[in-house]
Amino acid sequence: MHRQFDVGATFDENSSNFIITSDEHRKEPLNITSDALLKHLTGIFAAFLVQYDIKCRDIKWVLGGKRQRPVRLKLRKGLPGLNGEYQTYVTVECIIRNDYPENPKSPGDTKLICRPIDVPPEMGSKLIRGHELNFILGKSRVFPIDILFCTEKFEDISENEPLWQKQLRKLQDSSPSHVELLSEVEALRFDTEGEIVDNCLLRAGESLPLEVIAVVRPRMSKVALQKGMNSGKSISGSRTDQKSIVARSSEMVLIVTELKFRPPGERVPPTEKGKEVYISPRSIKATTCCNVSGLYRFKPSQVSDLIMKKTGTYMLTLKILGEDFKDTKPLVIRVNVAASEKGDCWRVCNHAGDCNTAHPGLKSPNLWGRLGEALNWELFLCTYDDYNNPTKFRNINELKNINLELRTLAGECLNDIQLTLPRNFDIKNHISPDHCSLKLQKLELSGGNLATFAPTYQASLWIYIAKKRVAEFRFTVRPGSVGKAVMKEGETPARPLRPGQIIDHLVFQFMDKYGNLAEKGEVVDLALEGLKLCDRKGGSTRKVDDSSCVDLGGRLKVEARYGDTAAVELRNTTFGRTQVLGEFNFDIMKRQLRILNNPKSASGGSKLEDVTIEVVDVETGRVDEDMDGVTYALALGWNKAVCIPLKRGRCTLPDIILPNKTELWTGKVFLAEHPEIRVVMRVEILETWVLPAMENTSEYPPISRIALASLPPQELAKVLEASIERHKELEKKAKQKGRQVGLMESELEERKKRLKMFGERQAYLHNQLRSLQKNEQDEDGGDSEYIEQAEMEEDKLETYNSKKLMSELQKLGDPPGTHAASVLLDAIVDDHRLVEGIGKDVIGLVAILAEVESDSISTALANFLGEDTMTCIICKTVLGIQFLGAHYVGHQSLGLHGLIKDRNSSISGSFGVILADPCSSYKRDDGEQAVIDDHPQKLLHLSPSADSTRPKPLGFIDYAVNLLQFHKGYTLCLKVGEFGLRETLFFNLFGYLQVYDTVENMMRAKEYIQTSAVSLDGGVLYDKRTLHFKTILGKSPTIRFAVASKTEIVDAPQRQPPPARLKLMQEIKKTSNQAAEECSKISVLLKELMQSKNRANQLTQDLTKEAAFTAGLVAKVKENHC
CATH class of the missing domain: 2.60.40.10 (Immunoglobulins)
Known part of the structure; x- marks a missing residue:
């Protein structure tokens, strides 16, 4: 069905059309004014329809479509919608309808949508299909449909393509x-x-x-x-x-x-x-x-x-x-x-280029320099125009006559402080390519006293060119680096010092080499001898305060012994070289023990009573009454379980019972905490002859006094004759053994002289090496690291070989690092100190007190002890054990709990502590010396096995307690009473534990083993009956003794020293090897000499007994004759 609309235009309602359902706002750009709704066509309320066909008079258009020819119109002036334009060319795109036939009074609006010729197609109207239809007008224009009936005002040029192309070309030319x-x-x-x-x-x-x-x-x-x-x-x-x-x-x-x-x-x-x-x-x-x-x-x-x-x-x-x-x-x-050609302003600054860019506002930075050093800054001298733009130098030759002068801010000349150019300064090498700036670098600042403009040290740098001042710059003159140190007056300690004392007043003041007070923040190093830092800062470096001082008052503890010297050496290591700023020595009190009522002789078995000991000043002889209380207690060499506290420097010894034998009795008395203060009592015991009892000294059966008296005269004579023969034989053997001992002692003395000669030779070579190194430093700044490396090589090797042990100890606990052993290790290694106060009786951990020569020995000993024992803490006294477990004393956190509290943590689990009791030290049953004093490691002279005549079994290495090697200083310094750690702590841990190379050799030597044994391939024999394997079948222990390896440190310096120094170092190494070889021979000779002396002593005792027995027989024979 066709429907006529407006003035003869009809639309095909059966053709395709598009319904735009939307609000009223879509009508405004389309000039739709009617409120009519298209319900009769769509059944729904709609805003408008989009139509693509129309029939009017002779016009029948089908719009859109790819195969359709576009409908093009030429619109002339006077048509509705042209808005006074002369004419325009358009393309018809679609038709918009909004009619309502049920209401003839409101017919609705119908429009033509046309795209002008200068609008591209993509910018015209569009119909968008999506969730709902939408229509966009774009740059297309809206014309009423009335223009179709004004035939004289428009022309259809769809078929006139040349005209359309001509208009397009005109449009392009006018764009x-x-x-x-x-x-x-x-x-x-x-x-x-x-x-x-x-x-x-x-x-x-x-x-x-x-x-x-x-x-x-x-x-x-x-x-x-x-x-x-x-x-x-x-x-x-x-x-x-x-x-x-x-x-x-x-x-x-x-x-x-x-x-x-x-x-x-x-x-x-x-x-x-x-x-x-x-x-x-x-x-x-x-x-x-x-x-x-x-x-x-x-x-x-x-x-x-x-x-x-x-x-x-x-x-x-x-x-x-x-x-x-x-x-x-x-x-x-x-x-x-x-730049302008007007103006000639000079300026100096610390940068090249425009100051407006470097520091806007023309606020130049305040540069500074230190006395005695070259400036770290580079200064640039430039010229500027009236608008602060850099300009070229007008006369470059004048720059050769450049001078620098320092003055105070008030303009006074500082004659003793000079800022000079380097001697090899050449303008050609320092002027910029554009001749706009001159670079001044490596300026040398030398001078003297800064007191004239202290404390700000603000000065002004004046620059002269050809004797004419051209620029001025703010400059700060700072003191030089630290050059010397002095003790501040009124802040020095009272002398002499006492061991264990905390120095209350000690302040060092620092200056540069010109005498100016050092700046705040300068770093100095402390090298202490006989002193120890006891503050919480840690480390040996300190910073200078705002008064150019370092206050050590209350931070140094005297650890030197009586009669020694303590020292503080202050160093400056800022420039990579060690400069000694000052060395200050402090005398330690000299004290000695004086004995009152000491008899020179006494009868055997008698008592020495009322023996008084006094501690006196060596120089004045006065009694030191400040030594009072349990801190100063005397220990007795003949009774190690007794300690007697001093009372105002004096004490009376308990009664001394002398032995009942003729000898020179000696007894050592010393301060328990300071064994260097000692005195030896000497009492000659008067001879008392007593007929000895008859003993079995030969192959003859024992003869008692009664049996001897009942013998007939003929038998008595035979016994006397046999006794005389035995006496002669023993006397002969004793003389032979004595000569052998004498020869061995002579050989020992010769070897000791050779060892002394090697030591003197080594000291001489070290002095030569130091002199050579000093000469090299004076000539070409030689490096001093090689001297220190040669002197500290052994310490570095020990540190390198113990890294793994330290790492494993620090992993203990849950979380790692909270085990008691780890906490104590931090106090010993990281802080370089043990716990303080009563905690000085804490020695350390079992695992870190000793080393062994191989990894297999370390594994075997660790298997025997177990990890719990290896991580036990060793204490000298019961007070030390109580200190470890303490939490608080007053408001102060102590012990291990105090150390770990600083890390906001707590001790994980329990921990073991061992008391190194001097009463349980190793002693020989035969009364012989238990420790080989001449040996550098103080080995134990262990008792022989059950059958000493048998040779050592195959595969036997040594007793475990003698395989330990102590760190430097432990042998002499870490003692329990007067005993070392080997005869106290480690003998109680290992006992007579023997070490073998293999399990097979260990099992073959079961008769030789006294208590227990271990083998290097993992076998452990605890009670001579049950064999355990702890390495081959089980997991190797992680906590072991460190190995005293000779492996080179990987990261040691590899720089080759000069030939002369290298030759000296090789000579030192050769001499050291010879000395070590001589020490080894002396050690072997000492063992042999000890055995020979023991045998000689045994022969002497047998000879004495035999002489007494013979004398008794002679007396009995005389009695029978009478």
């Missing part, structure tokens, strides 16, 4: 092409005289034109210009007409970009990105003048103050805005601003 600035001649037509020439060179201080005019040129103008240039015709008159200027109105902006200055002949790299320094705050709108539209008037004077006072290359960009001008090329004008 905007680029922005252009009118020349001064062209601008005169519009009453403007300004012009900016591209790539011009201006000087700072000059100004830009007050006003310029920019226009947008069409494409045809560019073509016409090109044709005119080719034909040689002048076209200047046509450059200002409307055809040469796009009349469409828009807006234009000015953007200024700053670049590095380049002269006009130098090209700006396209990759260089400048800095935008200006964007016009308001866009400039097009104006009309002289019937010409599209004129954009700019006032460059607004940016003159911005760009005409600072050197640089500036890009002025004029950009047109708007969608219609999006393809229009902007105008870029290059303006090069050079």
